[in-house]
Amino acid sequence: MNEDEFNFNLDGVNKIIVFIIDALGYRSLIDIIKRSPDLSLFKSVPIHKITSVFPSTTSSALTSFYTGKFPGEHGIFGYTLFLKEYGCLSNMIELTPVFQSRDGLEKNGLDPKKFLGTDTIFQILESNGVKGCQITSKSFVNTGFTIMHSSGGSVKGTFGMGDMFHETLKKINTIKTKGLIYCYWGLVDTFGHKYGPNSRAFYLESYSLLKMISEFYKKYLPENVGMFITADHGQIQNNYKDEINWSRRDEIYQYLYCLPGGEHRAVYLYTHEPDNLKRIIKEKYKSDLYILSREEAIKEKLFGNEVLEKYKNRIGNLIILPERKKAFCYNYNGQAHSMKGRHGGLSEKEMYIPLIYLRK
Secondary structure (H helix, E strand, O other): OOOOOOOOOOOOOOEEEEEEEOOOOHHHHHHHHHHOOOOHHHHOOOOEEEEOOOOEOHHHHHHHHHHOOOHHHHOOOOOEEEEOOOOEEEEOOOOEEOOOOOOHHHHHOOOOOOOOOOOOHHHHHHOOOEEEEEEEEHHHOOOHHHHHHHOOOEEEEEOOHHHHHHHHHHHHHHOOOEEEEEEEEOHHHHHHHHHOOOOHHHHHHHHHHHHHHHHHHHHOOOOOEEEEEEOOOOOEEOOHHHEEEEOOOOHHHHHEEEEEEEEOOEEEEEEOOHHHHHHHHHHHHHHHEEEEEHHHHHHOOOOOOOOOHHHHHHOOOEEEEEOOOOEEEEOOOOOOOOOOEEOEOOOHHHHEEEEEEEOO
16 A cells, blocks of 8 residues: 555654664565565555665665765765775775775774764754664674764664564663664665575565564554654665676776775766766667766755765766666675675665554
């Protein structure tokens, strides 16, 4: 069921849960519900279709969830970005140069609590007497990426579905004032990358989680708590035949001042010769891609209504958007591997995400 109008009854609600399912796009969710007769709860409530941010990827979308701002305002434009202040191409989830271990940028002076240059949603709410909490995988708790998002709130790590819902209920009962609880589940995305969003593994993981959410709602959700279910982005199915691989041996390399960044489905090319590079790429790949300049992307408001001047150099001078299911993959270290599910681009399956509201 899809409703064009939002009509969320928040009367009497003093705590809100936002459950983010990584990579469970709108179309994937609808297909799973149709295949699963026992997910009756989700057949009886409105499922709104909304859009992710661009690029449609976790680093950008989660930062928007945790700040309430578009990528142009918070500065996280994708999985890998050129950070001029640190002089390197960096992995924005692991906060490290692409060839180093997690949180390597902290050794070079990056402070996760100050890096965004904007308040988190938890800091904004804290100043208004609302408690904030993030519940995520135990493996993410002490990482710079989580610390960056959780200023002003608390973080709780869990090992699986069971204790995630257990800890969520504990947090609901512990917060004596108004509260906002973000719950993040990442394995749907993991299975999507490995097996593809059309796979049995993707279906079973998504189904199991939706079934658990349904049981939690029916048996444990208090009357004064509202629960939103959504995603950061969707995924498309592809395989190695859809990949266009680049390396230092390709002609484009001589035109770059930094290795390519962004996403496989939204590639940033950092170059001082954008016109020449654009001509070469269009001649070689013709219909396999759509290419636009940084200025054109900003004018089209792909990153939101504005892009702060201090963040513009993180975006490539040229942006490559592959056609259909294509992906442009740069081999940084000779250890690249194919994925059967990808995201980051502007297709409907990547950009459209669900929004469901539950309360008793």
